[in-house]
Amino acid sequence: MPKPDKKEEILKYVTDRYSSHLLPPTMDEIAQHLGLKAVSNIHRQLRSLVEEGRLVEYQRKYLPSGFFRKGQPLRLLQIPLLGNVAGGLPMLALENLQGHVPYLPEGAEDPEELFALKVQGDSMSGAGILDGDIVVVERTPIVENGEIAVAMVGEEATVKRIFREGGRIRLQPENPAYSPLLTDDVMILGKVVACSRSYKSRYIRPARGD
Numbered sequence: 001m002p003k004p005d006k007k008e009e010i011l012k013y014v015t016d017r018y019s020s021h022l023l024p025p026t027m028d029e030i031a032q033h034l035g036l037k038a039v040s041n042i043h044r045q046l047r048s049l050v051e052e053g054r055l056v057e058y059q060r061k062y063l064p065s066g067f068f069r070k071g072q073p074l075r076l077l078q079i080p081l082l083g084n085v086a087g088g089l090p091m092l093a094l095e096n097l098q099g100h101v102p103y104l105p106e107g108a109e110d111p112e113e114l115f116a117l118k119v120q121g122d123s124m125s126g127a128g129i130l131d132g133d134i135v136v137v138e139r140t141p142i143v144e145n146g147e148i149a150v151a152m153v154g155e156e157a158t159v160k161r162i163f164r165e166g167g168r169i170r171l172q173p174e175n176p177a178y179s180p181l182l183t184d185d186v187m188i189l190g191k192v193v194a195c196s197r198s199y200k201s202r203y204i205r206p207a208r209g210d
Contacts (some may be wrong), residue, residue, distance in 0.1 A: 015064040024061045029035035086158040113139040126174030136194035152187040
């Protein structure tokens with residue numbers, strides 16, 4: 001059998017540690033995990049990963065490049081999970097705290113304006129939002145045509161694409177089994193910025209918006 005690629009093993013360990021602990025491992029921890037004695041060899045492999053753009057050296061520590069932006073390491077946010085939202089027919093959104101979900105932001109969202117909802121229904125399956133998914137929503141009353149948003153229709157909430165047509169709002173599903181809803185009784189709660197298949201995963205990345 002071919003020998004394991006130590007550089008790839010180091011990259012995987014550093015990435016896994018940062019994903020789960022938000023802290024990069026020390027040289028000693030890397031050496032102990034991989035059963036290596038030569039710290040100089042570990043340092044050489046780390047420098048090679050930096051040169052390849054797969055790690056970033058930050059304050060004498062090494063972080064996965066995917067967790068680093070604009071000169072600063074990314075931090076996981078804990079977003080409040082407030083209840084359910086329909087991904088089918090409109091339903092009541094239960095706005096009661098059910099816990100928190102981890103979210104790794106990739107944009108300029110204000111953490112104070114983010115909340116999460118669990119989707120029930122399959123009307124947005126064509127956009128990759130399925131029954132049981134968790135969506136992260138940024139509070140805003142303004143969305144662009146075609147963006148996916150959470151909207152209140154009367155006293156019920158649903159997640160749909162939003163289109164403005166002649167002073168009315170069209171709530172457009174992404175499943176041919178459902179019909180669009182054209183109404184003027186709509187309040188936009190916010191736009192969907194991320195989606196996860198399960199909130200038990202390490203973090204939620206942004207949803208597919210188009």
